[in-house]
Amino acid sequence: MxxxxxxxxxxxxxxxxxxxxxxxxxxxxxxxxxxxxxxxxxxxxxxxxxxxxxxxxxxxxxxxxxxxxxxxxxxxxxxxCREVEQFVEGVQDSLTHRIFRMLYIDGRKPIRQEQVAKSVHLDRSRISRKIDNYLKNAQKAQNAQL
Incomplete structure (x- = not known):
């Protein structure tokens, strides 16, 4: 598991x-x-x-x-790394998937939430909320399967 x-x-x-x-x-x-x-x-x-x-x-x-x-x-x-990649690839919502990919997977250097927000046309706080909400919901879904 x-x-x-x-x-x-x-x-x-x-x-x-x-x-x-x-x-x-x-x-x-x-x-x-x-x-x-x-x-x-x-x-x-x-x-x-x-x-x-x-x-x-x-x-x-x-x-x-x-x-x-x-x-x-x-x-x-x-x-x-495979688990992280599978998790990010499993994100169904296109915008959320792009946010996770840009923030955590793509590139060799870390990118800041402000830069991601600018590229997806949102403000930084919305990016942070999307990440927090998705992780919280993913955890709830995993606990529900147990």
């Missing part, structure tokens, strides 16, 4: 999309990083007593651990 949609989840969408891109980059390029080079100490007993010897190389365990962590985080963020 999906969580209820809130303004916070909608506002986090752009940040989540940016983090997904960063994780993609890390997943593809981590093996090139100097941070994957590790060292260890082995003791050489060839002379009858321990002599420490340094061994330097690629740290496979660290690499796999970081890859798993980032892949899990990426999958979690992608699922969250």
């Amino acid at each position: 999906p969580l209820e949609m809130t303004k916070e989840r909608l506002k986090a969408y752009r940040s989540n999309k940016a983090e997904i891109l960063e994780l993609d980059y890390a997943l593809q390029n981590r093996w090139k990083s100097d941070t994957m080079i590790g060292n260890d100490v082995l003791f050489d007993y060839s002379k009858g007593y321990p002599m420490p010897q340094c061994v330097v190389g690629f740290d496979q365990e660290k690499y796999e651990r970081l890859q798993d962590r980032d892949l899990n985080r990426k999958q979690l963020l992608e699922a969250e």
Whole structure:
């Protein structure tokens, strides 16, 4: 069962999309990083007593651990983004759909309600009320289904 949609989840969408891109980059390029080079100490007993010897190389365990962590985080963020996109696409009213899309989905930079209001020929307070009312009604509808 999906969580209820809130303004916070909608506002986090752009940040989540940016983090997904960063994780993609890390997943593809981590093996090139100097941070994957590790060292260890082995003791050489060839002379009858321990002599420490340094061994330097690629740290496979660290690499796999970081890859798993980032892949899990990426999958979690992608699922969250899909829920937000499905919620916005499910908005039936054309004007409300455009408002949600402009405010939360489209573009890389956040847009202010004043800018959305100007593009849909409403005042900012009407935009805010439309969002609040739609989210409140969506929550009521979800609770009614339970």
